[in-house]
Amino acid sequence: MTSLMLCDDHPLILRGLADLIATDTDIDIVATCGSGQQAIDAILEHMPDVAVLDISMPERDGIDVLKEVARKQWPVRVVILTGCITDEQVIQVIAAGAYGIVLKESSAASLVDCLRHVVEGRRWLPSSIVQPAISRASAAARRISPFELLTRREKEVARLIADGLSNKEAAARLAMSEGTVKIHLHSIYSKLGVDNRTAVAILFTRDQLQ
Template sequence: MVTTVFVADDHPLLLHGLTDLIARDPDFLVVGSAQDGTAAMAMIQRDIPDVAVLDISMPGLSGLDIAAEIARQGLATLCVLLTVGASQAQLYDAVAVGVAGIVFKETAVEALLRCLHRVAAGGRWLPAEIVGEAVQNEASRRTRWQELSSRLTKREMEIARLVVANKPTGQIAFDIGISKGTLKIHMNNIYRKLEVASRAQLSQLAAGQIGLSAGSGFPDQSGLENPAGDA
């Protein structure tokens, strides 16, 4: 049975190369392609391909955004993400939304085809030596944020959110209607409660987490595999 595949990448030459590579394999049928995430999402919703190969970073919607939306809508399309150098947070989120595969662009093109064959057969292609470590590290950071941020008052959380948004100190004081001196007191309390020593450390700890509840779940790592070990 032929597996239908949709491909999205914002680099035209790479997009053409990927579609040509996949189309040459008789087990796959490329049913569409796009150079931006918004167009890709619309076409996936319309055609419901078996597999969507998505650049993790694209204009409009990222591949990660699309994978999350596909999961939210309960579409049957399985997602394979392409990346040059995804952050630990991106890899964590990818596993959390249930992507079927992650392929690094610097690997041999054969790796993508092997990944697609694995995914089409109902498996996953998530290199444990990279994804596993990222998920563990990111889970630890998020757990630490959830535990420490529960110490913050509502006002302190508001200030922390503005710090993570990279607002200047003077702007933060103006936005919430307090003096710079009062803000400094709040900042010292925030640093103490979060066990950090600077705005940079606060931002690193809280990145992507402000507004998430302590009950947020962590992705299941049991399916992480080592594709390199396959025959």
């Protein structure tokens, strides 16, 4: 059973989300709250497996809560649910380690699918949101390497993959399980907008040459 916390400052949306997710018997909603500070308090009390956070909330916004989770290294997978999100926020959210981004205009099924991916340790970062944000930010300011969106571990995995190591070899080099390497690789694919290790190697090599 997966424990879940929901946080949104609109009571009707919060109730609707709770009713929607309650139909999934594999998810237990342990807390609902309406502000960023309440989210922090609920995380400390329940330490849920997954937390769904709205970006715009009183006291502390969703990105601030996400950064606090990353800073404290709490074992909570954060999904950002928002009505709108700027390019800068997309980059901040991914860099801070969010497991998912879902727009409120998406279908109810999208949120459920996202949660199922996150529960399995996979990320839900739609390329339709991520890639345009990176492209526009790159054009507006300095060149932003998509590799900047990777966590330290993901960068290590990407480097070894680019060197031609297999998942098993990379796992041995990094002292982790082969399954963990596969999870990191899936996240790398999602963030870079590719679907195979050859593309990762090409992008990594190109990035190092620039």
